[in-house]
Amino acid sequence: VPAKRSDRSRKQSPPTTISSPLDRDTVVREALALIDDVGLEAFTMRALAQRLATYPATVYWHVGNRGEVLSAVIEVVFDEIVLPDPDAAPWDEWLGQFARAYRTAMHRHPNVSALVATRAYARVTAPRLTETILSVLDRAAFHDEDLAAAFNAFVGSVVGWVGCELGTIDDDLDADWSANYETQVRELSSDVFPTITANMTHLADQVFSLRWHGGDEKPLDASFELALQMWIDGLRARRRRR
Amino acid sequence: VPAKRSDRSRKQSPPTTISSPLDRDTVVREALALIDDVGLEAFTMRALAQRLATYPATVYWHVGNRGEVLSAVIEVVFDEIVLPDPDAAPWDEWLGQFARAYRTAMHRHPNVSALVATRAYARVTAPRLTETILSVLDRAAFHDEDLAAAFNAFVGSVVGWVGCELGTIDDDLDADWSANYETQVRELSSDVFPTITANMTHLADQVFSLRWHGGDEKPLDASFELALQMWIDGLRARRRRR
DNA sequence: ACCTGAACACCGTTCAAGT
DNA sequence: ACCTGAACACCGTTCAAGT
Numbered sequence: 454v455p456a457k458r459s460d461r462s463r464k465q466s467p468p469t470t471i472s473s474p475l476d477r478d479t480v481v482r483e484a485l486a487l488i489d490d491v492g493l494e495a496f497t498m499r500a501l502a503q504r505l506a507t508y509p510a511t512v513y514w515h516v517g518n519r520g521e522v523l524s525a526v527i528e529v530v531f532d533e534i535v536l537p538d539p540d541a542a543p544w545d546e547w548l549g550q551f552a553r554a555y556r557t558a559m560h561r562h563p564n565v566s567a568l569v570a571t572r573a574y575a576r577v578t579a580p581r582l583t584e585t586i587l588s589v590l591d592r593a594a595f596h597d598e599d600l601a602a603a604f605n606a607f608v609g610s611v612v613g614w615v616g617c618e619l620g621t622i623d624d625d626l627d628a629d630w631s632a633n634y635e636t637q638v639r640e641l642s643s644d645v646f647p648t649i650t651a652n653m654t655h656l657a658d659q660v661f662s663l664r665w666h667g668g669d670e671k672p673l674d675a676s677f678e679l680a681l682q683m684w685i686d687g688l689r690a691r692r693r694r695r
Numbered sequence: 696v697p698a699k700r701s702d703r704s705r706k707q708s709p710p711t712t713i714s715s716p717l718d719r720d721t722v723v724r725e726a727l728a729l730i731d732d733v734g735l736e737a738f739t740m741r742a743l744a745q746r747l748a749t750y751p752a753t754v755y756w757h758v759g760n761r762g763e764v765l766s767a768v769i770e771v772v773f774d775e776i777v778l779p780d781p782d783a784a785p786w787d788e789w790l791g792q793f794a795r796a797y798r799t800a801m802h803r804h805p806n807v808s809a810l811v812a813t814r815a816y817a818r819v820t821a822p823r824l825t826e827t828i829l830s831v832l833d834r835a836a837f838h839d840e841d842l843a844a845a846f847n848a849f850v851g852s853v854v855g856w857v858g859c860e861l862g863t864i865d866d867d868l869d870a871d872w873s874a875n876y877e878t879q880v881r882e883l884s885s886d887v888f889p890t891i892t893a894n895m896t897h898l899a900d901q902v903f904s905l906r907w908h909g910g911d912e913k914p915l916d917a918s919f920e921l922a923l924q925m926w927i928d929g930l931r932a933r934r935r936r937r
Numbered sequence: 938a939c940c941t942g943a944a945c946a947c948c949g950t951t952c953a954a955g956t
Numbered sequence: 957a958c959c960t961g962a963a964c965a966c967c968g969t970t971c972a973a974g975t
Binding site (some may be wrong): 497498499509510513606672 | 947948949950951952
């Protein structure tokens, strides 16, 4: 086992037996497993080849590109989202169930979350999800440009928020970065930062710009529930107004 | 001028005169300019050195790390955010002004936005922003764990949403990817995707998973305004309830 | 204190060649 | 159709050496 650049230990997948001849699906499946194990930076076409016990060129034969692998990986993760039945619940409840399902899927693959939020790859995937969400909003009487705007507002909030929650602590930075950052936060001057210091117990390591653990290690459950209620209350208010 | 991997043409900065001896601030400033010009993938320590007309090792002497450069770049962009006076407006209006100011700063540096949303770098920066936002929420009677949750809910929504809006179309993919994707979207079957096809005029290239232009080329202004209103209405509802 | 020049251990990707 | 082996043009980072 070669030394890995990332020192955050992740669950090691068992040495899955690789079927030969290789096919595209197992390449993508192992790519996801590798990303789960070592993170996005250390995910390398060469490392993927090694995990598959072949040569890099072989990987390229099955899948054109690093970008295409990542795109395919996102699709796999999206397929893991268990969508509630669109007709089984009122629109607002359904949106809540979807948001929670999306979040738990991403928490299973925290290293993929950044990809979805940040890259265009998200587009290539899953018109199934898009169709379902749009149909629920349509049923909730969001129509035409209001439908588009409501979709963007809600989906962007969910995807973006979870992306922030799971944003990676960078492997490049010092290993003892988190200890440094903790003391830095705790020693903020009460003259310049009165609100932060007055509420330190509720803020330190619990709030976006003042935490030193990632969302995978320390999920922001309460904040997510508030955010979700906020999004849905907001949509309700919008609906009343038109 | 060497061939650039990215073919999306961006505004070229004028050949800024570099003061010698070099100092950390100009390294960071040029790093931001380089990222604006060529994007995050093509932003390279070697390319930065070339832009500064020195050797890579010289860059490393002034700034420890690629990660530290990116962290410092975020800080510069954050400093460009023009914060409204916290006492000049009621809390809900102030939050709206902040969100718009954040978004315009990110639209000036679309390639940086993904960094902020996705990486921990965001943390290192700007307790100034954090303090101000918290003070406004505190004044709005969000206290203790409610203060933390409201902060996370709102800030995560704003930062994450803008990150999604500006998510890059990947340079790795084919140059004619967008044309391909357009026909792919337009030819979706009306049997399987009835809502999408029925609302195609309002959705195509205007909605998160069905667009082929990035938010830098085609900003989602109306959707952002709806989202913003949604967030603030949501916070108002939360306040009424407690 | 700051810069040069070269090196090390990697990358993604391609290509000619094998079976 | 699928794999091997080697190569090309890059990376980030470090180090000994110069001024």
